[in-house]
Amino acid sequence: MKRLIFATNNRHKIEEVRAALDGTAEIITLSQAGLFGDIPETADTLQGNALQKAQWVWERTHCSCFADDTGLEVDALDGAPGVYSARYAGEHCSFDDNIDKLLGALRGAENRKADFRTVICLIENGAAKYFEGRVDGQILTERHSHGEGFGYDPVFMPDRFAVSFAEMPLSVKNSISHRGLAVKKLAEYLTHAS
Numbered sequence: 197m198k199r200l201i202f203a204t205n206n207r208h209k210i211e212e213v214r215a216a217l218d219g220t221a222e223i224i225t226l227s228q229a230g231l232f233g234d235i236p237e238t239a240d241t242l243q244g245n246a247l248q249k250a251q252w253v254w255e256r257t258h259c260s261c262f263a264d265d266t267g268l269e270v271d272a273l274d275g276a277p278g279v280y281s282a283r284y285a286g287e288h289c290s291f292d293d294n295i296d297k298l299l300g301a302l303r304g305a306e307n308r309k310a311d312f313r314t315v316i317c318l319i320e321n322g323a324a325k326y327f328e329g330r331v332d333g334q335i336l337t338e339r340h341s342h343g344e345g346f347g348y349d350p351v352f353m354p355d356r357f358a359v360s361f362a363e364m365p366l367s368v369k370n371s372i373s374h375r376g377l378a379v380k381k382l383a384e385y386l387t388h389a390s
């Protein structure tokens with residue numbers, strides 16, 4: 197089975213990706229690969245950041261590896277916060293700060309269309325390949341959540357659903373989400389390429 201290093205320290209992402217790639221590839225974490233320290237993310241596109249993170253791992257290991265980058269793209273804000281979604285309200289802001297800023301920016305807006313987009317960059321033998329997942333939806337006017345919720349989950353309602361991402365079981369969210377779709381494309385590619 198293929199071994200791939202996943203360029204993230206996020207435990208939830210590692211679990212999600214391991215489940216999706218079960219039987220297709222063995223996922224190695226950064227610490228298992230002996231890689232520590234912050235990976236730079238300074239590009240101005242999702243594709244650029246995914247490439248930058250995967251390249252960081254490739255240059256240090258020359259092992260097959262991949263990285264992902266996600267952004268929330270809001271129509272009425274010309275695609276913002278996009279690649280800056282994690283730090284929309286400032287460098288060390290919380291999920292709540294980001295949501296407050298977003299709801300403020302869209303106060304009174306009729307067009308509340310938005311999408312989440314994930315780009316995965318896979319590097320094998322030094323060559324990069326990209327896989328993209330996207331989910332369209334709406335930004336709600338207030339939080340809809342049973343608990344904490346990840347990122348913008350409490351204010352994002354995917355099309356064809358009447359609840360926010362934060363209100364649905366994680367298994368349902370993962371089956372329709374941007375990251376879930378991108379990982380599925382990666383899994384299909386790895387299945388057919390092996």
Ligand code: IMP
Nearest residue numbers: 264265266267268281282346347348349
């Ligand atoms: P990352 O590239 O996966 O780290 O995502 C960047 C930022 O986008 C995160 O810090 C979150 O604010 C937001 N984000 C990414 N994925 C999701 C999601 O599934 N739900 C809500 N927000 C997300």
